[in-house]
Amino acid sequence: MPYDISSLPTTSVTFHPTTATVVRDINISIKPGLNEIIVDGIDPLVNLESIRLEGSGPATITDTQTELVPRDSEADEEEEEEEEEEEEEEEEDRETETIPLPLQEARQSLRTRQAALAHAQDNQAAATASLRFLDQYGLGMKAAEVETAQLATFIEFYHDQRAAEHVRHAQAGEEITDLEREIAQLARTVQKEEHAWERSQKAASRLAQREGLQRRRQIEQRAHQRRRERDERRRFRPHAVYRLTILLDCQVESEDDADNDTEREAALRLSYMVPRAGWRAQYDLNINTPTSSAKLVYRAEYHNGTSETWRDAKVILSSSQAVFSGLDERIPTLKPWRIRLASEDEKAGLWEGGMKSREEQSAQPHPLFGKPAALQAPFRPASGAFAQPATQASSPFGSQAIAAGGRAKSLFGSAQAPAPAPAPATGLFGAPVQGYAQAQAPAQAPAQAQAPAPAPDPAPGLFGAPAPAQDSPFGSTQPAPEIPLDSLRTEHGLTTTYNLGMRTLPPSSISRRHILSQLTLPSLSLRRVVVPKLRRAAMIEARLQNSATALLRAKTGITLDSTFLGNREMPPCAPNEYFTLSLGVDPTVQVSYTGPTLERGTATAGFFKEKEESARFTRVCTVRNTSSEPLSRLLVLEQIPVPTDKDVKVTLLDPLTVDCGEEREEEEEESTGERAGQIKWTTQLLPGEEKKFTLRYEIRSTGRVVLCS
Template sequence: MTTTDHPPAFEPTGSIELQSVADSKIIGVSLYSSRAEITRLYKFSVKTGQNQVNISGLPNVLEAESLRVEGRGAATIHDVTVSTAKGEHVPTSSPELAALLSRKEKMSSALARCQKSIASLEQYLASLTVQHLDVSKLESVMEAYDSTGEKLDAKQCELTEQLRLIDADIVLERARIAVPHENDELRVKAAIGVFAEAEGDVEIALIYAVPRATWTAFYDIRVDMNAKEDPITLIYKAAITQNTGESWDDVPLTLETSTPTFGLGVPQLPAWNLDIERYFGGKKSKSAFGGRGSEMMWSRQIDREMSRSAEFDEMPSGGYRAEDQPMEFRGASVTSKGNFSATFRVPGLVSIPSDGEAHNFTIVQLTLKAEMSWVSVPKVDTKAHINARITNASDYTLLSGTASVYVDGSFISRSDVPAVSPKESFDCPLGVDPSIRITYHPVIKKLSQSGFYNKSANYVFSQRITVFNTKSITVDRLKITDQIPTSQNSQIEVKLVNPALTLPSDEPGKGSSSLNLKGTSKSAPTPQVINVARGVVAQWDGADEPTDCAVEALGLDRKLNWVCSVGAQAKINLSLEWEVTVSPASVKVVGL
């Protein structure tokens, strides 16, 4: 007699019903500027053979194409299907509600009879007269009236209270039999086919993207004007809002500075043709890029997120080991997260309800270096404005956002922080410094004429500016900006006398260039700088920012500035002098 080996018999397909909120834990939230990626972990037991895992209560806004499944255990994932549960029928009645309505009707009838009896008693007493009632019987009649009326009043009060209680029960019952509001936004279902070689416990992580979740950056910038080094303290904060339908309770939160893009390709330039009196219209062709992967594994991201969730660290293993092989994955859709420029992990675990309200968290507090400077345009306004050139020496990418600026503990202003990469610098205005007092004296004008036959009019203008530093410390990098007029006519010549900066040519073809026609680079010109006094230099406006303006173009707008260092309790005087020659003298000059 021979024996034949037979493969083990698998049990018929089993169905496992899971409710997402009750039977899982969010072990990771990656929040982008316009969406969030949620990682939910489910633990359950499977039987030998095919198991159908039905997960209900996922958010309605879940993006089905982004859903991917990762698992661990001696099992294989065959397929994943996402669907939306149809709206349930809203019951209008129930046995309990019918009984309550019946009781209410009986109580209402009893109350009506009681009120009618009280009215009849009052009517009977009012109808008694001397002819109908002997005086000797009046006392007994009144006693009977009081006794009967007291009973009727007590019964009326009791019936009224019972009716109130019945009405409250009716309201509760009608709310109970209606579709629960908390399920209205959690009606997406996921069906996952899991084939297990042996009975045991497995883990499955659902990773999906949801919109209606966002975060924005905002800042507190605190400035210590007396600090020699690192005067800026920048507190990086995040305002987080989510209305996805599911609450994030005690979750590890990661903030991403990048924005995922889908179906975005490199733009193409269309053909640019010229023709005569004819028009050719056409439609632009659009190209879409996309793709789906079929690979499935238990990623390192899941391991990191699980290690951050203390609740799951102490859960019993239930027959599986951490080193069990990852599940194979067949036929499931996988969407990549894409690249990101920076990732912030909010310390600890946070809870953010699905209420659409902003919840604020501090990301990090940074101590940064900054160069303080003062700028004034006294011809327009004699106030000195403080500016900080802050260098982001941290590893954090700063997103654009608003900042509340505090100088020496006092709130000064609100400012805007641009997008700043690590090691990049940005300007932050800090308001007005009243301790820098600037006087813009009236201009002195002198007129003379020259020439015998063709007389010319010569105008000499002198402008004096006084700067008084009332601080107890020296103020460096104080920039005072002014201007001289620009001639728009060949009969008018403008010459700068003091400071002796060379006027550039504003006529086409007369300017120099650092690149000749053959493309050979000449030596790069340097901005003109003149020392007019100790600690004071004069230059054309923009000379201290040569990267933003070509050196050859400096002074074309006839704006110049002084960069000053003013000692404590010290004054300096700045002088601007220019000459305007008009030929012939009879010409009337506009704007002089």
Template sequence: MTDTNPPAFEPTSIELQSVADSEIIAVSLYSTRAEITRLYKFAVKTGQNQVYISGLPNVLEAESLRVEGRGAATIHDVMLSMENKHVPKSSPKLEELLSTREDKADALARCEQALSSLRQYLGSLTVQNLAVAQLESVLEQYEATGARLDARKKGLARELQRIDADIAAERALVAIPPEHNKLRNKAAIGVFAQTPGNVEIALIYAVPHASWTAFYDIRVDMDTKESPVKLIYKAAIKQNTGESWDNVPLQLETSTPTFGLGVPKLAPWNVDIYQPPSGPTPAREQTRPSWHAPESWSIPIPGQIEAFRDESRSRSPPRASYFSADEEDMGHEEAAVTSSGNVNATFRVPGLVTIPCDGAAHNFTIVELRPKAKMSWVAVPKGEARAHLTAYITNASDYTLLSGTANVYVDGSFIARSVVPRVSSQESFSCPLGLDPSIRIIYPATIKKLSQSGFYKKSATRSFTQRITVHNTKGVPIDGLRIVDQIPASRNAQIKVKLVQPALPLSEGEAAKGAESSAGPKVKGASVVVNKGVVAQWDGGDETDRRVSWVCTVPAQGKINLALEWTLTVSPADARVIEL
């Protein structure tokens, strides 16, 4: 028995407009491009159905286009081509304005003709055909009629100017290609259906001219001992792809997709002995490869619509979530951040967002982090009696932070703009926080005195004392304050400089020689406890850099006193010492 309803030989044509007949159900935004997923729902007939989807972005990357679907049908092939849309030269509004202008211009011409006729009539009057008694009445009528025609002429002239301006503006709008002229790509999809019914097709494609960059707010609460730093991760999103993203779920990807990259190959590198030419050398003909852009691209994608391709990409949810078998499938994941391999992360912007096609930056907050942070204060009171504050922040999250600018706030006040480098998981970076006015440092003048003189004035010794007072006005103690000062370094054997306080050890070589009169080369990393919470150490790199530092813990509303003492012995005693 033959089938009474064989499949139609002629394919059924289905025309869809991409923006009107679909919705964007997923946007994955990378640093230089975006991946868009559009969902189309339509009915097919038994047999071959040729689906034409117009209005896809001009910048769509053809190699990235792929099709997935659901329904009792089979996808045969996909072809992408560029439509040559007609750009309208006029519009109903422009036609109406032109018609109105023509009417007004005719009225103005009639008005000018009436004025001309009136003047001609007045000039034609003579004594023979006009009595003197009637002259006053005629002149009054002439004046009234002329004034009315003049007013109408001026009014019509103003209306024509306004209409001309409206026409110029409308012509400018018509001359500029409308936004849909950025959407001239057209996809042709062959779908063979065994039975009539409804199907769903998802088009997934990549587009350039879309990007996001990271930037941060770093907020520091100096009155908080635990977790004093809050790092607010933000994204500035731009897109000028030709289509507006209206109420879309947006994913921000920290990875950077690469296409067509391979291991570079080295060309042969040879050397030879130069041989001068024996005669004229003919000019080498220059050739350039030619390339012709095809009018269309054919992307065959065979397979059943029911069979979804399982592309194991950790950044995207299962493709089945693209299709709404029931209303539950349209839900969004609650997690705001997912990480992959401690390297890349996917940030899901909460809710649905709208990013117009305007190329302007639209800012969103991604996530708030409480990173590990250690505060460090450094003061060099000899140069400036103020403490510089730096936060050493550790990325405690499982993903990499991208490089970006940061606005730094301390106790609610904006104090600096900094840069966050690319920071891997558990990696640290420094963030300068400016001066800390709550740490007050007093650095008085150095006390100098001649302590002793050698027998017969063979040598003279002078002692120097530098006092430093540090006051912590905070309500919490500070830990890790580093105060840096220095003693002079001798450049002559006749001058001996010895550090007295703090009593830092010398190098083993100097100690073996018993050179107690000279500070000598320092033991790198050597330190001594001066008081409770105060440790002194050499801070320089070699014997030519005689810096001393104290690492201090200062209690809340407390003070500490530091002292730096050294002696300078010169022989003979009358030798003149100069500072270099």
């Protein structure tokens, strides 16, 4: 008993991030004994281990077999022939639409009269030919060969036939005269209508012409749409499909039942998992700084890239396989600056490790053939407001983040591969977001703030910002149709599902969008973060509190005060927890940086004490608020070296007191801590106000070279 997969009703389709689980119902009639059910047309990339069968009725599933077979193309050819016939009918309609109806009727009447005239002329010619035939026959008769009785009969027949043909000839002549008159009148009518049509075309308004053109374009667009859909279906048609053979044993209780061929009803439920289908989350974050509020629109983008069409199926989105990983660009983080004494075989300058940390050295631009670093990159004007170069970012968690429990398993036990890592995110105002574990090369610090040295141009994005180059697993990046919010959210432990209702999903390279929820975030605070030794810029950091909905890692479009600024990756966040987003560089805050400067100290020695060398280092950061609004919170981060050798001592000299409302915080963590030696200032800046933050520290050693460890 064969079934095609396209004819089976689709009960439900559950989308996971990279796969989809399809459930179909099969209502069958079976007879006593062994029954064979064949299901053709299953997607060739189906996960064979995921195929599951459940049944109800008077039968037992004894065996199932799967094999790859060539696809039957007869149904496709019939469908294409029907579409071609529809296109031909529309083409004829398009041709007739251009001719006015009165002219069409006049031409049709003229053709009818011309056909009638031809028929009348034929009748007249036939009557003439009949008379000529009788005359020739009579002239050919010989008196010696024809009896008198036969001659009388022929003459009588000749008179009767000639009278009949005369009437026929006369009637045809009258009909010809009438038809010629009507034809002449119709010809004048057709000519008149044609002239009127020509005049109406010439005198037609532009609006009427535009409407006619629009009509023709609509017909052409419909034809083009049908051709595009047909080509799209051909694109997803495989050359081979899987065939599922199901063997059912319908048991009988007695021999009488075995002899009875009465069919019995049974039901099968077929479920399987297919790739090239899935969904992903998308967010739109709208931040309003005057009211310190934020709204989040939670969207789902799903697609069917298989060879199957799921008609009237219950569509469900599931986060059970949501394994998201990737890199995120974040604000620079000061790692511990550890120094030690150099060994005997190491060559380096004195106090080298006290001048700059390894991260700071790697962030500095290196001259090329003796040229200053600022001249290495060619001049490149900003392609948008506040444009900044992009840098590579590191993961906000130090490594690729995965969902709780590691790699998520599929519904039928097969593991899902993690989603592809996203590209570096771009910050707001066209500036990239700096990563914690990677520094950016700063330029030489003049009296005023400078932007960092230009990086190679990535692909241009909105407002001059580099656009993230991301390979979308969803195929085409064309705008997807937006579906209104009507989903039902359900939570099952760590899994959240969204029921989108009934949908028909044909295979397509275009994804669909659905609004899952619109959230108002309860808390929002903004601050500027300055890490001058790694970047001469003030970066905006937003701290937001999540609502009661768990957020997945996803691309987020950020709008700041009604201005769309770009996209970036949002980290995953549990309900009611806080998360931070770097919004790029604030161009209204100028940052300049001077340092480090070296001041050699005097050598000291004691009777039982080894000779010591000392040096003092000074770094000065100047921050100025050029905007007309006060900055309620400004965070400046610096650091001093952390010695790992007992013969090296580091002493913080400045700041010693709290000035201008600044609060100095020196981390007291262990030397192995991530923030050992970090100095933090938290302050406020009024409009036009400028503040300096001075860091001075002293390093003492036994005279050997101090290196970064």
